[in-house]
Amino acid sequence: MKTSTFEPAELVTEAENLSxxxxxxxxxxxxxxxxxxxLIQGHITETDALEMVEIAESSLKHKPVSLYDCHLRRIxxxxxxxIYEWKETNADPKNPSSFYKSLF
Numbered sequence: 144m145k146t147s148t149f150e151p152a153e154l155v156t157e158a159e160n161l162s163x164x165x166x167x168x169x170x171x172x173x174x175x176x177x178x179x180x181x182l183i184q185g186h187i188t189e190t191d192a193l194e195m196v197e198i199a200e201s202s203l204k205h206k207p208v209s210l211y212d213c214h215l216r217r218i219x220x221x222x223x224x225x226i227y228e229w230k231e232t233n234a235d236p237k238n239p240s241s242f243y244k245s246l247f
Contacts, residue, residue: 181199183192221227
């Protein structure tokens with residue numbers, strides 16, 4: 144994805160073609176240019192102001208989301224009067240169980 148001005152249709156096309164790896168590269172570039180400046184005013188002490196900054200900065204710490212933390216649901220429309228079967232295997236090495244289900 145190039146950085147310049149785009150027409151709306153071009154933005155949609157670029158966004159649809161953006162891979163996750165390219166997004167991570169763009170995010171890293173964006174964060175490299177990010178500078179935070181805290182201006183805290185009011186009737187508070189310096190200690191209280193620094194505590195507010197520490198709380199705000201601690202919220203910027205990122206904890207990656209694991210696939211196993213998400214409950215994914217995919218829905219399809221099944222035709223009437225058909226039999227469908229599928230097997231799902233849990234890829235989590237801590238819980239390698241699987242199940243088999245049939246729908247009529």
